[in-house]
Amino acid sequence: MRDIYSETEVYHTLDVVGKGTFGKVSKCWRGSDGELVAVKMMKIDVLRNQIIKNELKLTGALSRTNIKASHIVQFHEAFRDQTHHYLVFELLEKNLYQLLKENGFMPMAIRNIRTITCQIIKALVKLKELAIIHADLKPENVMVVDHCRHPFRVKLIDFGSASILNEVRFVKEPYIQSRFYRSPEILLGLPFCEKVDMWSLGCVMAELFLGWPLYPGDSEFDQVCYICETQGLPGAHLLNAASKAHLFFQLTTDRGENHWQLRSNRQRPPLSADGRTQGKESTDRRKYILSSLDQLETMEFTERDPENEDVAAEVVDRHSMVQLLKQMLTLDSHQRIGPSAASQHPFISMQHLRVYPDYSSYCEKATQAVRSALILDTAPDKDGFWFSRPPNAGGGQRYLYAKEEESPQRCPQDRHHHDLYNVVGMLTLFHVDSILLGLSASTISAPVICLFSNINLSHLRPLPFGFPTLPQEVQFLHLEPEGYSCDCGQWWPAWTSDLAYLGYVPWRGSGAYRLHVTVPYL
Numbered sequence: 001m002r003d004i005y006s007e008t009e010v011y012h013t014l015d016v017v018g019k020g021t022f023g024k025v026s027k028c029w030r031g032s033d034g035e036l037v038a039v040k041m042m043k044i045d046v047l048r049n050q051i052i053k054n055e056l057k058l059t060g061a062l063s064r065t066n067i068k069a070s071h072i073v074q075f076h077e078a079f080r081d082q083t084h085h086y087l088v089f090e091l092l093e094k095n096l097y098q099l100l101k102e103n104g105f106m107p108m109a110i111r112n113i114r115t116i117t118c119q120i121i122k123a124l125v126k127l128k129e130l131a132i133i134h135a136d137l138k139p140e141n142v143m144v145v146d147h148c149r150h151p152f153r154v155k156l157i158d159f160g161s162a163s164i165l166n167e168v169r170f171v172k173e174p175y176i177q178s179r180f181y182r183s184p185e186i187l188l189g190l191p192f193c194e195k196v197d198m199w200s201l202g203c204v205m206a207e208l209f210l211g212w213p214l215y216p217g218d219s220e221f222d223q224v225c226y227i228c229e230t231q232g233l234p235g236a237h238l239l240n241a242a243s244k245a246h247l248f249f250q251l252t253t254d255r256g257e258n259h260w261q262l263r264s265n266r267q268r269p270p271l272s273a274d275g276r277t278q279g280k281e282s283t284d285r286r287k288y289i290l291s292s293l294d295q296l297e298t299m300e301f302t303e304r305d306p307e308n309e310d311v312a313a314e315v316v317d318r319h320s321m322v323q324l325l326k327q328m329l330t331l332d333s334h335q336r337i338g339p340s341a342a343s344q345h346p347f348i349s350m351q352h353l354r355v356y357p358d359y360s361s362y363c364e365k366a367t368q369a370v371r372s373a374l375i376l377d378t379a380p381d382k383d384g385f386w387f388s389r390p391p392n393a394g395g396g397q398r399y400l401y402a403k404e405e406e407s408p409q410r411c412p413q414d415r416h417h418h419d420l421y422n423v424v425g426m427l428t429l430f431h432v433d434s435i436l437l438g439l440s441a442s443t444i445s446a447p448v449i450c451l452f453s454n455i456n457l458s459h460l461r462p463l464p465f466g467f468p469t470l471p472q473e474v475q476f477l478h479l480e481p482e483g484y485s486c487d488c489g490q491w492w493p494a495w496t497s498d499l500a501y502l503g504y505v506p507w508r509g510s511g512a513y514r515l516h517v518t519v520p521y522l
Contacts, residue, residue, distance in 0.1 A: 005081075009030060024040075039089075054159075054162070062075060072155060133164075134156065137200035161176055180214075197339075214288075222284075230290045233260060233262065293326050323346075327342070350367065
């Protein structure tokens with residue numbers, strides 16, 4: 001394996017981890033710091049030059065903004081030699097298609113579908129802020145970060161097909177989006193916006209739920225037929241405006257009125273819209289043929305989540321998931337849900353579960369799954385910690401979570417108790433209502449005391465999903481060291497909002513600290 005040189009780095013190639021029409025992706029060891037990275041190598045090709053330039057432009061734009069908590073792959077640098085362009089990204093483990101394949105294409109548990117979905121929504125919210133359309137959202141472009149350390153934490157990759165919204169409204173060359181995940185407006189030749197990505201996300205959600213693509217068309221004609229069989233024909237106002245409607249539909253007259261109807265196989269054009277020859281019948285690759293998306297609520301799977309004992313809770317959860325999926329798969333993009341609205345849907349916030357005390361166990365597992373995967377915004381001071389909380393869980397069990405994040409000094413976690421962690425870097429604390437907080441300092445290799453002071457609850461910010469936050473009052477908590485530790489107890493008031501960052505904790509010294517939180521049952 002050859003070494004790859006940029007102006008400032010050398011990348012030692014270890015293995016090829018992906019291949020495609022674009023070129024290949026290699027796992028490399030970065031010489032300056034030993035970091036493992038992914039290097040995407042693309043041959044300099046006149047035919048693909050515009051695609052390469054587009055990806056360089058979009059990844060460069062993303063690298064100039066804060067996307068750490070947006071579940072978008074981190075871009076490091078780009079360079080070229082006489083034969084190749086190179087893009088260097090953080091190394092991620094596997095894509096969702098590979099994950100499904102490893103599990104025998106078994107349907108995924110609904111709580112894991114939610115965990116993945118809410119992260120992709122976060123990525124799409126950020127892209128919309130930047131007026132970027134991804135335009136190729138599919139399981140192969142959603143990467144699992146590290147399935148052992150952070151189960152179902154994912155990031156969105158591959159911006160080779162992405163576009164700036166104000167630069168493109170109609171499809172020019174020859175199509176965008178992979179066929180199984182292609183939206184009706186792209187299929188029909190209608191104006192489009194960022195909601196093409198929401199359609200693709202709905203298809204990905206359905207695929208995770210079924211273990212198989214919802215609409216696996218051999219051609220665009222098949223794709224349109226499958227969609228219409230399940231969801232009905234697009235409205236006449238859409239077909240009247242669609243530049244490609246004649247490829248899939250024909251206009252008939254009945255009693256003086258014009259009506260659109262789907263062409264039969266014999267009436268297909270000689271070539272499908274994406275240029276595939278129609279000389280012979282295509283193969284129907286659907287595993288499940290639905291007459292309505294509502295059928296997803298009642299489908300039974302012998303292989304689904306054998307560990308799930310909360311059958312009644314999953315029925316309610318599945319209903320909420322299907323409602324969101326239907327809003328994502330709305331044929332008219334003007335009526336389709338957008339990323340910001342989707343982030344507040346009950347399936348994501350789990351409000352539909354929190355109203356049922358009997359579902360507390362199921363809700364806790366689902367909440368824990370989301371907490372473990374989400375990447376939260378870092379504090380403005382690199383030496384500080386953010387404290388945050390999840391949606392209000394109602395009465396009964398109080399929820400707590402403290403997790404380790406990436407940091408220059410990483411300490412081993414204490415595996416003996418779920419709420420004891422040695423952490424340097426960003427710490428996330430979730431709680432409901434009031435909590436009793438205790439902090440005690442520890443060290444890595446030397447008796448260095450960590451001093452904590454002025455836990456200031458006035459440093460407030462909304463979570464990425466946009467809920468406003470206002471405390472009932474602001475309190476200050478001062479911690480003084482006692483020998484090698486500093487301990488205290490302090491009641492924090494209940495909060496009126498569902499989601500809030502509690503505050504920023506400045507700290508001094510080196511080493512790590514151990515966080516031990518007792519959550520009272522009120």
